[in-house]
Amino acid sequence: MGRKRTKSGKIRLAEVAELAGVSPITASRFFRNPEALSVAKRTRVESAAKELGYVPNLAARALASQRTEVIGVLIPSLTNNVFSDVLRGIYDASEGSRYSIQLSNTRYSILQEEKLLRLFLAQKPAGLIVTGIDQTAESRAMLEAADCPIVQIMEIGPNPVDMMIGFSHYDAARAAVAHLFAQGRRKIGFVGARMDPRVQRRLDGYVSAMKDAGLFEQRLVVTTATPTSVTLGGALFTDLLAREPDLDAVFCANDDLALGVLFECRRREIGVPEQIAIVGFNDLEFMASAVPTLTSVRTNRYEMGKTAAAMLIEAIEGRRPELPVLDLGFKVIERQSSSSRPSDNRPAVSGGGTANKMVALPSSHD
Amino acid sequence: MGRKRTKSGKIRLAEVAELAGVSPITASRFFRNPEALSVAKRTRVESAAKELGYVPNLAARALASQRTEVIGVLIPSLTNNVFSDVLRGIYDASEGSRYSIQLSNTRYSILQEEKLLRLFLAQKPAGLIVTGIDQTAESRAMLEAADCPIVQIMEIGPNPVDMMIGFSHYDAARAAVAHLFAQGRRKIGFVGARMDPRVQRRLDGYVSAMKDAGLFEQRLVVTTATPTSVTLGGALFTDLLAREPDLDAVFCANDDLALGVLFECRRREIGVPEQIAIVGFNDLEFMASAVPTLTSVRTNRYEMGKTAAAMLIEAIEGRRPELPVLDLGFKVIERQSSSSRPSDNRPAVSGGGTANKMVALPSSHD
DNA sequence: GTCGTTGCTGGTAGCGCTGTCAACGATCCT
DNA sequence: AGGATCGTTGACAGCGCTACCAGCAACGAC
Numbered sequence: 001m002g003r004k005r006t007k008s009g010k011i012r013l014a015e016v017a018e019l020a021g022v023s024p025i026t027a028s029r030f031f032r033n034p035e036a037l038s039v040a041k042r043t044r045v046e047s048a049a050k051e052l053g054y055v056p057n058l059a060a061r062a063l064a065s066q067r068t069e070v071i072g073v074l075i076p077s078l079t080n081n082v083f084s085d086v087l088r089g090i091y092d093a094s095e096g097s098r099y100s101i102q103l104s105n106t107r108y109s110i111l112q113e114e115k116l117l118r119l120f121l122a123q124k125p126a127g128l129i130v131t132g133i134d135q136t137a138e139s140r141a142m143l144e145a146a147d148c149p150i151v152q153i154m155e156i157g158p159n160p161v162d163m164m165i166g167f168s169h170y171d172a173a174r175a176a177v178a179h180l181f182a183q184g185r186r187k188i189g190f191v192g193a194r195m196d197p198r199v200q201r202r203l204d205g206y207v208s209a210m211k212d213a214g215l216f217e218q219r220l221v222v223t224t225a226t227p228t229s230v231t232l233g234g235a236l237f238t239d240l241l242a243r244e245p246d247l248d249a250v251f252c253a254n255d256d257l258a259l260g261v262l263f264e265c266r267r268r269e270i271g272v273p274e275q276i277a278i279v280g281f282n283d284l285e286f287m288a289s290a291v292p293t294l295t296s297v298r299t300n301r302y303e304m305g306k307t308a309a310a311m312l313i314e315a316i317e318g319r320r321p322e323l324p325v326l327d328l329g330f331k332v333i334e335r336q337s338s339s340s341r342p343s344d345n346r347p348a349v350s351g352g353g354t355a356n357k358m359v360a361l362p363s364s365h366d
Numbered sequence: 367m368g369r370k371r372t373k374s375g376k377i378r379l380a381e382v383a384e385l386a387g388v389s390p391i392t393a394s395r396f397f398r399n400p401e402a403l404s405v406a407k408r409t410r411v412e413s414a415a416k417e418l419g420y421v422p423n424l425a426a427r428a429l430a431s432q433r434t435e436v437i438g439v440l441i442p443s444l445t446n447n448v449f450s451d452v453l454r455g456i457y458d459a460s461e462g463s464r465y466s467i468q469l470s471n472t473r474y475s476i477l478q479e480e481k482l483l484r485l486f487l488a489q490k491p492a493g494l495i496v497t498g499i500d501q502t503a504e505s506r507a508m509l510e511a512a513d514c515p516i517v518q519i520m521e522i523g524p525n526p527v528d529m530m531i532g533f534s535h536y537d538a539a540r541a542a543v544a545h546l547f548a549q550g551r552r553k554i555g556f557v558g559a560r561m562d563p564r565v566q567r568r569l570d571g572y573v574s575a576m577k578d579a580g581l582f583e584q585r586l587v588v589t590t591a592t593p594t595s596v597t598l599g600g601a602l603f604t605d606l607l608a609r610e611p612d613l614d615a616v617f618c619a620n621d622d623l624a625l626g627v628l629f630e631c632r633r634r635e636i637g638v639p640e641q642i643a644i645v646g647f648n649d650l651e652f653m654a655s656a657v658p659t660l661t662s663v664r665t666n667r668y669e670m671g672k673t674a675a676a677m678l679i680e681a682i683e684g685r686r687p688e689l690p691v692l693d694l695g696f697k698v699i700e701r702q703s704s705s706s707r708p709s710d711n712r713p714a715v716s717g718g719g720t721a722n723k724m725v726a727l728p729s730s731h732d
Numbered sequence: 733g734t735c736g737t738t739g740c741t742g743g744t745a746g747c748g749c750t751g752t753c754a755a756c757g758a759t760c761c762t
Numbered sequence: 763a764g765g766a767t768c769g770t771t772g773a774c775a776g777c778g779c780t781a782c783c784a785g786c787a788a789c790g791a792c
Contacts (some may be wrong), residue, residue: 012778023742028780038740055488059428060778063747068425078454081447088444091471103469105457122421230652259652266657286596286625291632378748389772394750404770426748429777 011052020048031056071099071312072120073129076108076196079227082254082282082301086153089305090129097313099126106131108196114139121146127312133157133164134197149315151308155198156327163315165308165326169198172297172330173205176251176279179295179332181213183340185249185277189240190221191261192253193228199253202281206251219243228253233260234267241268249277249338255284258294262337277338292336300328377418386414397422437465437678438486439495442474442562445593448620448648448667452519455671456495463679465492472497474562480505487512493678499523499530500563515681517674521564522693529681531674531692535564538663538696539571542617542645545661545698547579549706551615551643555606556587557627558619559594565619568647572617585609594619599626600633607634615643615704621650624660628703643704649697658702666694 017027022041029036030045037045048054062068073090075083087103094101102125106113114136120128121142128143128150135143143150143161155166180188190206192199203223210216222240226232233256241247252258258280265272272278272292280287283298307328311321383393388407395402396411403411414420428434439456441449453469460467468491472479480502486494487508494509494516501509509516509527521532546554556572558565569587576582588606592598599622607613618624624646631638638644638658646653649664673694677687 010778013780014778024778025743025780026741029741032780036740041741055485057429057778058489059425059434060747061780062425063423063429063749064778064780066747066781078450078457081450084444084447084450088471091444091469100468102466103457105454123424231655234655256652260655263655263657286622289597289600289626289629291629376748379750380748390748391750391773392771395771398750402770407771423748426777427750429747429779430749430751432751432777 011054016048016054020044067124069099070102070125071127072125073101073103074106075131076106078105085301086305089302090309093306093309110136117142127316129308132197149312151312153308160325163311163324165304167328167330169201170205173202174209175332176297177206177209180249183338186215187247188249189247190251191236191257192223193226193232195223195225202253228256230256230260233257234264237261237264251279253281255280255282255287255296273337273339279338283333295335295338296333298331298333304328377420382414382420386410433490435465436468436491437493438491439467439469440472441497442472444471447650451667452671455668456675459672459675476502483508493682495674498563515678517678519674526691529677529690531670533694533696535567536571539568540575541698542663543572543575546615549704552581553613554615555613556617557602557623558589559592559598561589561591568619594622596622596626599623600630603627603630618646621646621648621653621662639703639705645704649699661701661704662699664697664699670694
């Protein structure tokens, strides 16, 4: 435990500097801004660091520089497949950068989000990624006062706190319903679970499209606050069918529900799409291999996460993006479950259905 | 920018101490070990901290105390549902504790794992959770030299580095095959993807069970290094069927593959379970609502993550668990897809199938 | 040739907190 | 009653790094 000069075998910046024959501060600069060093010293420090196996002490760095290299990420759920894709994108983009990801789960509670936000902000993160646009007033104020870049993900809307990347759930839902109209469906039910703000906006989109066509009826909508699941999809569909036996299509707020509806149809020997068409949301992998293959609205989740983190890192380093709001769009992927030609076997994804479209919308949907 | 004594409005421990009328070190102790303070000072510091809205500076704390309050978690995949359940458990257990989770993705590469481990260890984490028991020799050495508690999760095996929590994939696979034997199946195929060490051990279990029954044939095994997916399940099953048209059952290394096999059967109009029985692995939520419902091997993923983190935190705080190795077991959940009585509609989970069992095994499976 | 400019380097002084150890009063024991 | 013990408190000295600013050489402009 001889701790006077050499310390307990630990390699500090001072050791690297000594070996390289420079001052500690110069060695420090090598890691912070190598361009500022002369080439000679740069290589000397570099090889000294490598030789000693130097690893910087992040705590000391954070303390001295008064900022951390942590990107805080607030998402509402770890279970939801949708977020695991987004997260993967975020982690991929952060890899190789100096920033590390600090993840927290709001459990779909904006109060919990506010609490976590306060916690995060106190640690002076380098940047923040938050989900959605529905924060408490308090959260909103904290975000606006934060002196770090912030990206809101998952959806776009007016008044971004800083940057924003996502798509319009409202428009996506309208497009899904329009697709069903194009297939000649009229009595289109809506099945939704959890009813977080984004699902709510999908419902809003559905309602508006139905109203536009003069086909909206309240009893066509079945929702619950319960977390989503395949089983729940079957249960909600059962309810829906009891209310409206003449149903000819179901728009599901996500793919798990859609799969549940498909299984329930099979259980009841209801023909899909002959009797009932099914459209899901997110286009998870299994949708393309279900029997029949399931139509869904594709969203670019991985790309969203990756781009969000990349934008954030750029902004942290002072290179703000030209466009603070990015609309990643969506695409209705028409498959057998909603085809008007039931026996149609053409490739699902690239099928040129009339409703296939990739839109790039303005930030708000009015 | 007046930074001489009061600093830029920041609340430091010194401010709290001053307001409370104690020395900074006493205030510090309040957060570290409140029991050591007299009740009077404790309440004084507490109210002072609350009044000022004091938030400790973690960087300073880490620097001064030479340790962090970070739990490092190394998992091989963020996409896999299995890990999202485990992660949820880990995050749930860490919530409310002083520890924060630092997650890294090894992408199923033990070299990447080694690299990340080195990175983590350099930051002196409070504890570490690593996936599986197959580390490089170098990683193993680092783990053993680490001066923090470590939990290996997902499976159990001999020679734990420190603590270990999981179950025997080998035994679980044997149980699944035994269940199929009990249903009168003989030509049982194996379908596996990714073939990480745990899937490999499931294969080993399958092979040994088949050999024990004198039924093993190499052509019954179809595997690929490709990441798993529902679609892949269908494709691998197609291969399997081409090699062995008389197949009467398929044991899938995971549930996604099983779902793919189910869809493929439907596509080919193969009766499940009349012609072919299907058994999956993990018992994801959708297995119970598929048509027919799908038999699977239930694993306690959420509990595994939660217990792992809880054990780790206990160990960090000096309370080592009585048993360093915890076997969470598994359970074959018999459902319609593997029933010998195809039209059987009894509840899937609690069905008293002969192969239903919850085992608690010794740490290794020899 | 002198002056200012630029580019690079180093010294000083903390960042906010906690480990160590000494000091203090109160309680306990003989 | 005196000393030992315990529980509680505070002073001091950094933890390893970087912000700030000064210094110095090399260079170009006049």
